[in-house]
Amino acid sequence: MPVASRWFLAAALALSASACVTINIYFPAAAAERAADRIIDEVWQLREGADGAPAQGSSQGEAK
Amino acid sequence: MLALLALPVGQPSAAAVDRLSLKVADVANPAFTLHDIRVVFDAGSATGEISVARARVGGRVLRDVRLRCARAALSFDGFSCHGADLRLAGRRVSAALDFELDRRSGAARLAAGFGQGGRMELDVDGGGRLLARMVELPADAVHALLSPWSPPVARAMRDFKAQGRASGELEWSGAGARSSRLSARLRIADAGFGTADGLQAGERIAIELAVDARQARDGWHWQAGIEWKEGAAYLHPLYLEAGAKLGASGRLDGRRVRVDEAALEVEGVRRLRATASADLDALDEATLSVDVDGADLALIGPRWIAPLLAPASTERLRFAGHVSGALQLRAGRLQAAEARFEDAGFSLAGAAAGAGFAFGPIAGRASWVQGERGRARLEVGGGRWEKLALGGFALDAELMDDGARLARTTVPVLDGALVLEDLALSRGPAGWEGSGSVVIEPVSMPALTAALDLPPMAGVLSASLPELRVSPGEIALDGALVISVFDGYLRATGLRLREPFGVASHLSGDIEARHIDLAQLTETFSFGNITGFVDADVRGLELARWRPVAFDARIVSSPGDYRRRISQRAVENISALGGAGAVAAIQRSLLRLFETFGYRELGLHCRLAGGVCVMDGIEGGERADGGFVIVRGGGVPALDVIGYNRRVDWDELVERLQRVVAENVSPELR
Amino acid sequence: MSVLPAILRRLGALAVGVVLTAAVHAQGNLEIDTPAISALKQSMQKRHAQLAPLYAAGAVGLAADGTVALRDAAGVPLAQRAQVTSMIAAENADRAALYREIARANNHPEWEGDVRRTFAQRWVDRAQPGWWVQQGGKWVQK
Numbered sequence: 120m121p122v123a124s125r126w127f128l129a130a131a132l133a134l135s136a137s138a139c140v141t142i143n144i145y146f147p148a149a150a151a152e153r154a155a156d157r158i159i160d161e162v163w164q165l166r167e168g169a170d171g172a173p174a175q176g177s178s179q180g181e182a183k
Numbered sequence: 184m185l186a187l188l189a190l191p192v193g194q195p196s197a198a199a200v201d202r203l204s205l206k207v208a209d210v211a212n213p214a215f216t217l218h219d220i221r222v223v224f225d226a227g228s229a230t231g232e233i234s235v236a237r238a239r240v241g242g243r244v245l246r247d248v249r250l251r252c253a254r255a256a257l258s259f260d261g262f263s264c265h266g267a268d269l270r271l272a273g274r275r276v277s278a279a280l281d282f283e284l285d286r287r288s289g290a291a292r293l294a295a296g297f298g299q300g301g302r303m304e305l306d307v308d309g310g311g312r313l314l315a316r317m318v319e320l321p322a323d324a325v326h327a328l329l330s331p332w333s334p335p336v337a338r339a340m341r342d343f344k345a346q347g348r349a350s351g352e353l354e355w356s357g358a359g360a361r362s363s364r365l366s367a368r369l370r371i372a373d374a375g376f377g378t379a380d381g382l383q384a385g386e387r388i389a390i391e392l393a394v395d396a397r398q399a400r401d402g403w404h405w406q407a408g409i410e411w412k413e414g415a416a417y418l419h420p421l422y423l424e425a426g427a428k429l430g431a432s433g434r435l436d437g438r439r440v441r442v443d444e445a446a447l448e449v450e451g452v453r454r455l456r457a458t459a460s461a462d463l464d465a466l467d468e469a470t471l472s473v474d475v476d477g478a479d480l481a482l483i484g485p486r487w488i489a490p491l492l493a494p495a496s497t498e499r500l501r502f503a504g505h506v507s508g509a510l511q512l513r514a515g516r517l518q519a520a521e522a523r524f525e526d527a528g529f530s531l532a533g534a535a536a537g538a539g540f541a542f543g544p545i546a547g548r549a550s551w552v553q554g555e556r557g558r559a560r561l562e563v564g565g566g567r568w569e570k571l572a573l574g575g576f577a578l579d580a581e582l583m584d585d586g587a588r589l590a591r592t593t594v595p596v597l598d599g600a601l602v603l604e605d606l607a608l609s610r611g612p613a614g615w616e617g618s619g620s621v622v623i624e625p626v627s628m629p630a631l632t633a634a635l636d637l638p639p640m641a642g643v644l645s646a647s648l649p650e651l652r653v654s655p656g657e658i659a660l661d662g663a664l665v666i667s668v669f670d671g672y673l674r675a676t677g678l679r680l681r682e683p684f685g686v687a688s689h690l691s692g693d694i695e696a697r698h699i700d701l702a703q704l705t706e707t708f709s710f711g712n713i714t715g716f717v718d719a720d721v722r723g724l725e726l727a728r729w730r731p732v733a734f735d736a737r738i739v740s741s742p743g744d745y746r747r748r749i750s751q752r753a754v755e756n757i758s759a760l761g762g763a764g765a766v767a768a769i770q771r772s773l774l775r776l777f778e779t780f781g782y783r784e785l786g787l788h789c790r791l792a793g794g795v796c797v798m799d800g801i802e803g804g805e806r807a808d809g810g811f812v813i814v815r816g817g818g819v820p821a822l823d824v825i826g827y828n829r830r831v832d833w834d835e836l837v838e839r840l841q842r843v844v845a846e847n848v849s850p851e852l853r
Numbered sequence: 854m855s856v857l858p859a860i861l862r863r864l865g866a867l868a869v870g871v872v873l874t875a876a877v878h879a880q881g882n883l884e885i886d887t888p889a890i891s892a893l894k895q896s897m898q899k900r901h902a903q904l905a906p907l908y909a910a911g912a913v914g915l916a917a918d919g920t921v922a923l924r925d926a927a928g929v930p931l932a933q934r935a936q937v938t939s940m941i942a943a944e945n946a947d948r949a950a951l952y953r954e955i956a957r958a959n960n961h962p963e964w965e966g967d968v969r970r971t972f973a974q975r976w977v978d979r980a981q982p983g984w985w986v987q988q989g990g991k992w993v994q995k
Contacts, residue, residue: 154883155975381926422935494942687889732888
């Protein structure tokens, strides 16, 4: 096996190995927390007044 | 008969006149035997104490029984003790006792007053007849009385914080003899119990209990009747109300109790019989087999089946018909079950809005045995899924401990059929999992469109979905569903049914349509008239409640040589699709002059997300003024249809389309 | 020999692609505005009106695995215990669907477990004073 292709093999393996791991490492924990907080706000109606019913669910009124 | 051997003991002394101490070896009455009795009587203070080293009552031995009397009297005829205080093995029994013993007849009388007004009287005559009367006996007194006889029951009473009052009589005649008989009538009122976590609880319970038993060589033969008169109980996850009646008979041999026959009357079940066997010291290990005959599913379904099998959908599940069968349990675990269905029916309403599905009438039987392969063979008379009626079919399944494997099942759908093959399902920790394959044998489109209240269409729907995979929250159908329609075909692939039973139920997939005849299509939907053919690719189509909520769709004229004309009305309608900003690039007056126009190609692209359709026309048809070409004219007379509104509210678009289709009114043009 | 490098090159490209998409996600927001997620939020919001008094009474608590659990049914009237049990099952079905849907909406179904853990932590952190939450296997009142 030529040196170049061996080097390539090593690099590719390293990349693919890192790819396997990154899926979990790259779970966007901070973004997920923000998303969770937004949903919890709505479900528990912690913002937008006590009577709740924020118009999230319906997707009306967009551009005409 | 009483054998009383009095042996004065102790040294005569100055106090000997006042104080008498007796030692008695044994007192035997058919109902009880007392060993090693000491009686100390203090004449001066008229107090006394009786202690019994061992007392044998009804097969149980009590050790170190002490009765300390506030007022005692001793005469040649007997002994009486009032205001006494009882200690069992050093533990004080909280009751005020009166005790009388007639030396000659052997008759004894014990009266106990418990707190809160509860009383118990015990009479033993010389012939060995014991009569007990209980008046409003509180639970802690019952607990104290029971603990020597049945520690598990007493323990359970404490663990379950049992409350209530017991009244009644108990008669035990011929005690000790072979023909001993026992008869008891008990009423338990204001009873309640509850575990700390509240998962097992009862309130305001009233029960009447009658027991008659007769001693034979092989133990006690008993008969009992229990009637649950009042109250309610929650035995997680079941809520039960008063009304049940139980009649039972069996045997008690040593510590082993057997229920040879029990008949339970419960609302909704024609006949329920059971047999059981248990060790009195380990009631948890009891074995129980139940035979159910003619249970009304409409009643027992919501009460017993839904909370156990589908707690999240109890409100949406409906049952009908009858089931009979048998259950075998050991130590609270199901060992085997058998069910026979008669005219049974089940339905699950859609979580959000839809009609859901229903099956019935179902007849047949299913059996399951722990650790073995069971079988279900059911004849399903028919069904319904959303608006689709399903025909009758036979269901043959192998049942495993935690799953089932279906034999090839053919469910008729209109003039075609849904065929399930090799479907195996098992219940994992997160939900159902499994795999199989699905084939839809051709269903004619006229029948399907009629059933779905759609405009009539010609053609055929069929599918080959060789890879069906079920995982928690998703049913994946790999393969293709093909509808041959309008001279061309629609091919759906990558079908995924997500959260099928929840509020977020949605279907997704990709659709490829080729050579769709616009003449037929526009006629079907009263859309004016266009001749020609189109191809369409819809990627990432997502349907929630059968309405599209996301997709990326591109419609283009099919390649090839064919006549391409578009009617005046179709032009107007297409303009409407482009939204209020769409415009026909000719004057309206000119438009009115001609019935049809020639076109070279047409194309529309809509990417729907978040309720908005982002539009585009023919590829490369962008205009300097920001418009996009939807129909490029050609021939005579020719016209271009140009859209200007790139963001269109989807609901509004659909509403406008429906209006066009329904009323065939010309949409407004600007 | 000539095939292997080609495969490896593709593999390498794939790996780079995965790393890149993951990195993009790490910076942006998670997609939570899908119709399915909206339907779940609405369903849970509606149910919350009934669950809130049960949280306050300690009957229902927020479990460590992102579900709700029957903690102490003794405070619930007997006749309603079965309904509460069924409500809890329905809420947990919605929650399981929500975690799956968020993972799916972001094209990473395998994130479901991470999403669930994140939510579990946030439900617990944001529980109101007096509510019961599960921490280290034990129920604690906030």
